[in-house]
Amino acid sequence: MQTFDLEAQGLRALNSTLHAQAANTNQTHWEIVNPKGSHAIAVGLDAPIEINIKGSTGYYCAGMNKQATVNVHGSVGPGTAENMMSGMVVVEGDASQYAGATGHGGTLVIKGNASSRCGISMKGIDIIVHGNIGHMSAFMAQSGNLVVCGDAGEALGDSLYEARIFVRGSVKSLGADCIEKEMRPEHIAILEELLERGGCDAKASEFKRYGSARQLYNFNIDNAY
Amino acid sequence: MKDEQKGAPRTMPIQSATFSNPVNAEIRRAAATGIYDIRGGGAKRKLPHFDDLLFLGASISRYPLEGYREKCETSVTLGTRFAKNPIQLDIPVTIAGMSFGALSGGAKEALGRGATMAGTSTTTGDGGMTEEERGHSNKLVYQYLPSRYGMNPDDLRRADAIEIVVGQGAKPGGGGMLLGQKISDRVAEMRNLPKGIDQRSACRHPDWTGPDDLEIKILELREITNWEKPIYIKVGGARPYFDTTLAVKAGADVVVLDGMQGGTAATQDVFIEHVGQPILACIREAVRALQDLDMHREVQLVVSGGIRTGADVAKAMALGADAVAIGTAALIALGDNDPKWEAEYNALGTTAGAYDDWHEGQDPAGITTQDPDLMARFDPIEGGRRLNNYLKVMTLEAQTIARACGKNHLHNLEPEDLCALTLEAAAMAKIPLAGTDWYPGKPGTSY
Numbered sequence: 001m002q003t004f005d006l007e008a009q010g011l012r013a014l015n016s017t018l019h020a021q022a023a024n025t026n027q028t029h030w031e032i033v034n035p036k037g038s039h040a041i042a043v044g045l046d047a048p049i050e051i052n053i054k055g056s057t058g059y060y061c062a063g064m065n066k067q068a069t070v071n072v073h074g075s076v077g078p079g080t081a082e083n084m085m086s087g088m089v090v091v092e093g094d095a096s097q098y099a100g101a102t103g104h105g106g107t108l109v110i111k112g113n114a115s116s117r118c119g120i121s122m123k124g125i126d127i128i129v130h131g132n133i134g135h136m137s138a139f140m141a142q143s144g145n146l147v148v149c150g151d152a153g154e155a156l157g158d159s160l161y162e163a164r165i166f167v168r169g170s171v172k173s174l175g176a177d178c179i180e181k182e183m184r185p186e187h188i189a190i191l192e193e194l195l196e197r198g199g200c201d202a203k204a205s206e207f208k209r210y211g212s213a214r215q216l217y218n219f220n221i222d223n224a225y
Numbered sequence: 226m227k228d229e230q231k232g233a234p235r236t237m238p239i240q241s242a243t244f245s246n247p248v249n250a251e252i253r254r255a256a257a258t259g260i261y262d263i264r265g266g267g268a269k270r271k272l273p274h275f276d277d278l279l280f281l282g283a284s285i286s287r288y289p290l291e292g293y294r295e296k297c298e299t300s301v302t303l304g305t306r307f308a309k310n311p312i313q314l315d316i317p318v319t320i321a322g323m324s325f326g327a328l329s330g331g332a333k334e335a336l337g338r339g340a341t342m343a344g345t346s347t348t349t350g351d352g353g354m355t356e357e358e359r360g361h362s363n364k365l366v367y368q369y370l371p372s373r374y375g376m377n378p379d380d381l382r383r384a385d386a387i388e389i390v391v392g393q394g395a396k397p398g399g400g401g402m403l404l405g406q407k408i409s410d411r412v413a414e415m416r417n418l419p420k421g422i423d424q425r426s427a428c429r430h431p432d433w434t435g436p437d438d439l440e441i442k443i444l445e446l447r448e449i450t451n452w453e454k455p456i457y458i459k460v461g462g463a464r465p466y467f468d469t470t471l472a473v474k475a476g477a478d479v480v481v482l483d484g485m486q487g488g489t490a491a492t493q494d495v496f497i498e499h500v501g502q503p504i505l506a507c508i509r510e511a512v513r514a515l516q517d518l519d520m521h522r523e524v525q526l527v528v529s530g531g532i533r534t535g536a537d538v539a540k541a542m543a544l545g546a547d548a549v550a551i552g553t554a555a556l557i558a559l560g561d562n563d564p565k566w567e568a569e570y571n572a573l574g575t576t577a578g579a580y581d582d583w584h585e586g587q588d589p590a591g592i593t594t595q596d597p598d599l600m601a602r603f604d605p606i607e608g609g610r611r612l613n614n615y616l617k618v619m620t621l622e623a624q625t626i627a628r629a630c631g632k633n634h635l636h637n638l639e640p641e642d643l644c645a646l647t648l649e650a651a652a653m654a655k656i657p658l659a660g661t662d663w664y665p666g667k668p669g670t671s672y
Contacts, residue, residue: 015448039441044378044449059438060445064378079432079445083376098432102373104417120431121373123417140427142417159425161418217422218405 002027006041007034014041021047023067037077042070045087062089065106078115081108084125097134100127103144109198116153119146122163128198138165139175147194149202157210165210166191168202174210181211262494263402265327265583265593267395267486267530267553272503274486274531275540277650278643279659282629290628297624298634301548303525304386304455304478307447311455311478312364312386314548315344316620317635318538320612321483321529321552322368322388322459324350326403326412326424327490327583328556330357332592334605335559337361339612343620348388348550351401351426353415354380361609366457369446371400371427374416382450386479388457389443391430391468394487394530397461397501400428402491407586409595439475447476457481462530465507469514473524481550482511484530488553490593491584504530504541506653509640512545521545522636535622542623543638544654558615559608560590 004014014032021027025047032053035041039058042051045068053061056074066085075093084103091099094112101117103125110118110127116134119127122141132150139155141163151169158175164187165178174180191204240246251262283289290297304311320340325333327350334357340347346364349355353375359365367384369376381387392398403412403424413420433442443456458472459481472480484504489497508528515521528541529550541549556562562570564577566589573580573587583593591603627635630642644659645651651664658664 011448012452016451019451040445040448043445044382046378059441060432063445064381064449066378078438082432083373083378085377101432102376104377117431121427123373139431140425161422217419219402219423 001029001031003031003033005033006038007036011038011040015043018042018045018047018049018051018068021045021049023047025049035074039077042068045070056093065089075112081106081125084108094131095129099129100125103127105144107197111199113150119144119163122146126194126197128194128200130198130200132169135172136175138163138178141165145190145194147191147198147200147207149200157212159216160210160212162212164190166194166204166207167210168207171208171210177213177216178210179213181209183207183209263491263584264494264497264581265488265490266497266581267488268498268501268503270498272486272531273505273647273649273653274503275505275537277505277646278540278654278656279646280536280539280543280626280630280642281644283631287631289631290633292625292628295628296633297628298636299620299624301525301636303457303527303548306478306520306524307452307476308386308455308478309451309453310385312346312366314346314364316616317542317548317623318343318532318616318619319345319366319527319548319550320347320555321487321550322348322350322366322390323552323556324352324403324490325355325358325415326350326352326407326595327593329592329594329600329603330355330411331600331603331605332556332559332608333358334361335603335608335612336555337365338605338609339555339558339616340364342609342613343616345616346385349384351403352412353377354384355415357605359383361605368459371430372416372425373431374424374426378449381446381454384454386455386457387446387450388459388481389439389446389477390459391472392461392463392483393459393489394461394483394485394501394504395489396492396496397463398428399492399496399500401426401489402584404491404584404586407584407595412595436471436475439471443476455479457527459483461485461487462502462504462507465502465510466514469511469526470518473515473518473520477524479525479527480511480515481527481529482507483550484528486531487529488556503653504528505650508541508544508546509653509655515545522547535619535624536626538619539623539626539635539638540643542635543640543642544656545640547636554615555612556592558612559592560603560611561588561592563590566590 035055037058043063046066050069058077060079062070069088078097081089082101084106086106088107090109095110095114100108102121108127110129113131114133118133118137124144126145128147135153138157142161148167152171154172155175157178301317337358341363348366366386405421455478457479458477460468462484485501525547527548528546569589588594591599645656651658
């Protein structure tokens with residue numbers, strides 16, 4: 001286990017050290033102490049290493065992650081795991097806006113609540129939220145899965161493309177072109193795997209599935225506000 | 226009609242300047258279809274432009290350099306503020322961002338080939354980085370756009386610079402649309418969307434909102450790329466003083482400023498013609514912002530929107546720009562709107578020089594299309610040769626003018642080398658009206 005004191009050693013030293021880890025590194029476990037809400041912690045990683053951040057972070061924690069597993073033992077600021085390509089990010093606390101924004105792959109687990117625009121423009125990432133999510137989540141979401149064990153805020157899935165949304169609790173309102181869809185056996189199977197991956201004890205049968213009505217797929221002026 | 230009125234002179238029919246034939250035709254088209262016009266390109270209306278400025282040349286008070294033989298440098302370095310690896314260019318004319326999707330792969334390759342031969346950079350666009358352009362571009366600027374189509378950290382790291390696109394001159398504040406006709410399997414895969422659907426490009430970034438957030442976003446990008454890459458911020462010509470100030474505050478190495486003549490692949494005509502400012506009105510305000518921050522030449526300014534000739538390049542630089550970018554002109558150099566395709570333009574209901582339905586994917590020149598048969602018409606090697614030639618001519622023209630003004634580097638051109646032909650140009654560019662030492666709003670004057 002390597003320990004890195006962010007307050008003492010600084011952000012540049014942290015990220016350059018983590019970027020230097022090769023695929024076959026034997027320094028696979030890292031603990032970052034004193035994050036104290038700093039921005040851009042553990043961004044752009046590209047190695048199969050595990051990072052444990054002991055405390056809360058600022059913006060873009062684990063942004064553009066590839067391969068790495070990042071565990072945040074606290075809450076995260078806006079844009080955590082934004083544009084993630086692969087790997088896994090687990091937040092023990094809550095997440096601010098844009099969690100998992102534009103993510104292309106990998107898994108983001110938020111054990112608390114996520115704020116607005118969770119999964120905005122997601123492009124293949126799987127996001128599993130144990131609590132609630134805020135308004136405009138999954139806006140223009142293209143692909144991947146968003147699982148919400150609690151409630152969803154207003155305008156869920158507005159202008160949705162092909163991402164799947166599973167919500168166990170209530171949905172305050174659906175956004176344009178987002179509709180409830182039948183939960184078929186293949187969706188149950190997908191959701192069960194996601195719940196297991198995200199460490200949730202919820203039952204897949206308790207969820208509803210939401211997806212795109214595909215009415216906005218081709219430009220039609222009658223759809224303009 | 227009374228008999229005595231027969232044969233009498235009649236009032237000549239007069240077309241209304243307000244309700245002109247083009248205006249009336251658009252009203253009829255709108256009435257018939259119920260949809261606004263979508264097109265490519267930039268503003269087509271006549272605007273105050275570089276043509277409204279003239280160089281004074283040398284005289285007794287200025288000493289010229291010999292036009293052909295004396296040295297006149299053209300190199301420019303972009304990204305000297307924070308980046309470890311600034312971009313060194315041989316000429317100050319760069320290729321603006323244009324997407325794969327809007328353009329064919331062959332066209333992107335040709336841009337890379339031509340730019341590399343000329344010693345300058347090219348730029349990706351919405352949709353990500355293609356192998357054609359990375360492979361053929363010695364210096365490639367990677368656009369970081371609101372849609373994040375095709376965005377990945379590997380391409381970020383293999384870029385030579387990163388351009389955060391906040392807006393563009395054709396549509397400041399607006400997003401974009403790539404219509405389904407142009408969504409081939411390859412385009413769809415790169416953008417992670419189904420084939421054939423219309424793809425909306427968002428008007429604002431998904432994970433930051435204002436300049437304070439942008440500063441943190443830039444920190445993230447720098448951390449991911451080891452602080453090596455220059456970070457550009459591109460804005461449309463809207464509020465150049467404040468936008469430039471905020472871009473510098475957010476940490477930009479380079480500000481890219483695009484006037485309303487700058488092209489787009491597709492947006493509403495009403496947007497292109499009625500939102501934003503001409504580039505002539507933007508440059509001095511952006512330079513003033515940089516000077517107020519003591520950042521002129523420390524943060525470089527790249528301007529675009531209607532750059533066509535070496536004279537335009539020289540005038541933009543005399544107004545304080547460090548470099549320019551071309552988009553539409555580069556496409557024309559490649560062969561877009563060439564009269565040799567006139568019959569096919571006619572079949573599309575248009576004519577060479579006026580063709581702007583780039584979004585429909587039927588470009589006879591094979592440049593703004595994903596149709597395999599049309600793309601096969603375009604030779605990227607020949608396109609690259611033509612672009613290189615054009616860039617070379619622009620540079621020679623700019624050098625010729627600079628020498629005549631006594632300058633041994635294009636960067637030494639200055640506002641004092643210029644006069645304005647019109648009051649509008651004088652006011653916008655803050656250049657004295659020809660024959661006077663005055664321009665509207667000049668400090669110390671009350672008018």
